[in-house]
Amino acid sequence: xxxxxxxxxxxxxxxxxxxxxxxxxxxxxxxxxxxxxxxxxxxxxxxxxxxxxxxxxxxxxxxxxxxxxxxxxxxxxxxxxxxxxxxxxxxxxxxxxxxxxxxxxxxxxxxxxxxxxxxxxxxxxxxxxxxxxxxxxxxxxxxxxxxxxxxxxxxxxxxxxxxxxxxxxxxxxxxx
Numbered sequence: 671x672x673x674x675x676x677x678x679x680x681x682x683x684x685x686x687x688x689x690x691x692x693x694x695x696x697x698x699x700x701x702x703x704x705x706x707x708x709x710x711x712x713x714x715x716x717x718x719x720x721x722x723x724x725x726x727x728x729x730x731x732x733x734x735x736x737x738x739x740x741x742x743x744x745x746x747x748x749x750x751x752x753x754x755x756x757x758x759x760x761x762x763x764x765x766x767x768x769x770x771x772x773x774x775x776x777x778x779x780x781x782x783x784x785x786x787x788x789x790x791x792x793x794x795x796x797x798x799x800x801x802x803x804x805x806x807x808x809x810x811x812x813x814x815x816x817x818x819x820x821x822x823x824x825x826x827x828x829x830x831x832x833x834x835x836x837x838x839x840x841x842x843x844x845x846x
Contacts, residue, residue, distance in 0.1 A: 676711060676749035677769050679703065682729075685740040691721075691728045692740050694748075700759040703750075704729060708758070710748040717748070770829040776800050776817070778836045783843055786834065790816065798834070802843060815842045 683693030694704065704722045711717070718732040734740050750758075752769060761767070768789045776783045776798065783806070788799040796819040807813055817823050817839045825835040 675752055677752055677755060678747050679710060679750050679755070680748045682743050682746045682748065684744055685737045686726075686728050688737050689730065690734040690736050690740045691723075691730045692743055694722070694727050694729045696727065698755075698759070700755075701727075703755070703758045710750055712743070712746040712748060717743075764827075766827055766829055771798070771827065771834070774827065774829065774832045774834045776834050776836055776839065778840050783836070783839060784814070787814070789819075795820070800839075800843075806843060811843055812845070815845070817842055 678697050680697055681695040683695055685691070686693055696704070701724050704719060704724070706719055706721065708719045709716055710719070717734075719729060720732045720734075721730045722728075730740075731743075734743070752767075755767065755769075759767075771789060772786050774786045776786060782803050784800040784802040786798045787801045790797045790799055797816040798819055799814060799816055801814050802811060817836060823836050823839050825837055827834045
């Protein structure tokens with residue numbers, strides 16, 4: 671992924687009230703990125719946040735001051751560049767952005783099990799969705815599988831070399 675490619679940040683829901691607010695469905699772990707003055711992109715336009723209420727998860731954009739104008743934005747996806755996300759959202763030690771994890775090889779005991787092609791959040795737990803390496807698929811194993819992103823299964827991640835080292839993850843691959 672190029673650094674200027676856009677990544678999804680949130681989805682705009684229904685209009686709320688009469689002053690141009692919309693429900694914000696945050697896709698990230700970083701609600702602090704939605705602050706006054708921050709700019710996001712949708713298909714064909716740029717939107718600058720005028721107000722954001724984190725408790726109610728509602729947002730209003732500059733120039734959107736009534737319910738009718740806000741309603742036209744319903745169901746749009748707010749996007750931002752990868753570089754801007756990295757600047758505005760600070761990670762803790764051993765935390766990674768999903769877009770850096772997607773595309774990583776999953777390696778166990780020196781053998782490539784597959785590639786991370788998506789990340790799914792089920793309740794509060796993240797799972798790596800892994801597209802199984804062809805050598806395993808040819809041997810009758812499933813085409814994809816999930817690995818819980820927890821210490822028991824993930825030994826380490828190196829986003830520079832695009833590799834995630836696992837243990838016991840082959841068990842999930844072998845299940846039918």
